[in-house]
Amino acid sequence: MLTAVLLFLPLAAALLLLLTKGATARALALGASIIEFGLAVYTAFAFKSSGAASFNLNYSWIPSAGINFHLGLDGLSLLLVLLTTFLVPLILLSAFKRDFENPSAFYALVLFMQTGLLGVFTSLDAFLFYFFWEVALIPIYFLAGAWGGERRVAITLKFFLYTVVGSLLMLAGFVYLYLQTGPAAGSLAQHSSELSAFYSLKLSAAEQSWLFWLIFAAFAVKMPIFPFHTWQPDTYTEAPAPATMLLSGIMLKMGIYGTMRWLLPVVPLGVSQWQKPVIILSIIGIIYGAIIAIRQRDVKRLIAYSSLSHVGLMAAGVFSLTQIGLQGAVVQMLAHGVNVVGMFFIADAIERRTGTRYIPDLGGLTRRTPVLTVCFLVMLLSTVALPLTGGFVGEFLLLAGVYQYNAWVGAVAGLTIIFSAVYLLRMFQRVMLGPDSSFSETITDLTGGELLILVPLIALVFWIGLFPNSFLHLSEPAVANILTLAGR
Amino acid sequence: MTSIILLSVFGILNLFLGFLRSNKVLLPGAMLLLLAVFGANYADWNVAHEPYFNHMLVVDNYTVAFTGIVLLTTIVLLPFSRSYVTAGEPNLAEYYALLLFALVGAIMMIGYDHLLMLFVGIEILSISMYVLAGSSKRDSRSNEAALKYFLMGAFATGILLFGIALLYGATGTFALSQLGAAVAAPANASLQPMLYIGILMMIIGIGFKVSAAPFHFWTPDVYEGTPTFFTAFMSTVVKTAGFAAFLKLLAVALPAAQGFWMPTIQAMCALTLLLGNVGAAAQTSTKRMLAYSSVSHAGYLLIGLVASKGILKGEAASAIFFYSLAYSIATVAAFGVLKLVSDHRQDDSYNGLNGLGRTNPLLAFVMTVAMLSLAGIPLTGGFFGKFFLLAAAVGQGYIGLVVFAVIMSMVGLYYYLRPLIAMYLRPAEADATPVPVDGIQSATLVVLALLTILLGVAPGFLSGLL
Structure with missing residues (x-):
């Protein structure tokens, strides 16, 4: 009922x-x-x-x-x-x-x-x-x-x-x-x-x-x-x-x-047959998404490619067919959901204020917008998988799972953290810091209504980061069940 | 049988009522009568009747089910005839009468048990339709459609009749039940070529009526020129009755000749799917797209004939029934909206639908449901129609045909989305005014949309009926 x-x-x-x-x-x-x-x-x-x-x-x-x-x-x-x-x-x-x-x-x-x-x-x-x-x-x-x-x-x-x-x-x-x-x-x-x-x-x-x-x-x-x-x-x-x-x-x-x-x-036998090609495709997706994200000049597009890169890691973790990889995928689904919604929300907030998402047009926004800067940074660091944030727990477990499957593949997949630091921090630097743009003086900070959206997201980022077990224990028997069936 | 009598009597009465020239009497009268006929037809469900006219006509559940579809389709179609009335159409009563006679023909095609009854049914239906196709007398496209339809139709009827004659020559009987036995155990083996040519000619004749490729070429032109109201009738009632007759012919009279007709039908099926879908994708007019789409739906229904393997009951027959119903409802809804919009905006291209989501949210919503149903997206009856048909075919092992049908339905998605794009994603002309819709029309459209969704969420009560 x-x-x-x-x-x-x-x-x-x-x-x-x-x-x-x-x-x-x-x-x-x-x-x-x-x-x-x-x-x-x-x-x-x-x-x-x-x-x-x-x-x-x-x-x-x-x-x-x-x-x-x-x-x-x-x-x-x-x-x-x-x-x-x-x-x-x-x-x-x-x-x-x-x-x-x-x-x-x-x-x-x-x-x-x-x-x-x-x-x-x-x-x-x-x-x-x-x-x-x-x-x-x-x-x-x-x-x-x-x-x-x-x-x-x-x-x-x-x-x-x-x-x-x-x-x-x-x-x-x-x-x-x-x-x-x-x-x-x-x-x-x-x-x-x-x-x-x-x-x-x-x-x-x-x-x-x-x-x-x-x-x-x-x-x-x-x-x-x-x-x-x-x-x-x-x-x-x-x-x-x-x-x-x-x-x-x-x-x-x-x-x-x-x-x-x-x-x-x-189709457990089909999975074990195609496990390797799918993981390789996922890894290609990680690298490919990241490299294109580095070249992007549109904030929204950059986040889109970043999401492509991150989902590749989740897929690789799932196809590692290890308990830790699947559990990592579960946590990362939650963390990524929170992160990406936060990131797109902030990108939209900036666009609504300045009328543009084009990175070279932006810059030096931070002076008038301390709250926006902090929120942006928290979301961004969770996406980069900094410890204490939800993104870290998810990516760590995923990488551990992929590493168990194959150390070399795990090492290449690990590049995702370095790459995402590169493109996200570069974007942050050029949008929020950097030389002043025409919007630096006029931009307004987040309103109470917008904080109402971001505060729950930030709270969840830290909750997942600090107490991942409150979620992991829920999915553990289900994941174990899936793996038993997949091991047939 | 009651339905045939009632419809014929009222059709004749209608001719006399012509002097009234008033839609206030004719339209509600016709709808009430059809509802009564629908009730009478429903009363025959699960009732065993003796065959009528020396085994020429049977009323069994098969007849009742398909008759139900054609009656329902006509009932929900009638409200869209109103603009003819307000336009002061002088021959209104004749049109209603012809429509009722056409229905009689359709019911005879569904219930026939004798090839002559099939022929008479097809003729009653077709002759009415030839006239109705040309009913917009001052429109040269309507005249062209009528002439084209008549010439092609007469030709096809001739072939059908020749086929019946050859079949009779080879077997010595017109009765379906006896034909089955005679085809299974031929008395004279030297007559076999005659039998096969006869079967082939009958397939061609009926294939023409249901617009199955390669006998579909008349469809787009005739559908486009015919007034939209009658196009809707043509693409639903004629097709449903045609397929009911087709299935009965193959399943009752010719199951023994399966080795001959099965490859023919399969080839027709693949060709119809291909030409219908690819043709529809190339159109810029909504009406022509719907014409080609009706060809493609004939292709899906042919899959049902293949999957039936010459059995009138069971999964495949039920699937054909469900599909015809879902298709008829969605098609009436689509043509209904198109008629209202194109009467108002004088444009039956996709552009004519631009911005309808803003000016007439209800019409746009109904059109959306209809398009999604025709495309076979879940939540609509069309999805389960396709699903039952394809599942029946897979169950019989026709994997290749099903894969092809699925690929073709992917092509279908493309052209069924185009009206939606026009309605919701493109702005209306600056001076666009809402399309006028009266109460009964909007009520009918809502009912059609709800029925489509009902078939899409609770198909259980109508699946597996036959």
């Missing part, structure tokens, strides 16, 4: 929002998202950590085909639900500052997307998972397309086609798996699309080898992994800031989560 409320509350709020306008719409959107976060926190306290999913909700959805509406939460799902419900109110708050057309439709789409995201993180039936996977895509397409920058039409089309083609391939893979299953107990249908039915399949290595790529295509595009990334920098840059935050803060995690839940345990 709790899961159903958790899933449908944002949807109900989104529908109500279509009838409201102005301040009421804001209050309704924010109120609903905060209640949603409260519910998620309550769920977390009621949660008993174990390998199996709790808070199960299982209805027959399409009886004749053996497809169920099956939701449930294990530690991994719970953490991502917490991340989603934590970030959405902040993203909504950041949207309130903006001046754009038809805001209540915008908030409604954000909440609609939240339902899709929560569905992805809690589905335990393959078709339900695919269903929510696409449901999350439709609103973000409109968010990025209708409120985006000048080149939005072509870019969002590219984004949409990339992701839908990826997910169609995944669907094809799921259909194949589904047809291999036997009937579920007490079901009239001949097959079952339950996750557990997929886990108990015994497929040959040859089948798993191509199934791996069918399913991984969707996740690789979503993360994105090099060379499936070409939609990402453009889309992140052209989308309005709140949509970019949704894309990078939460949607990217769908790919990592999907890999952990729907790939590693489902």
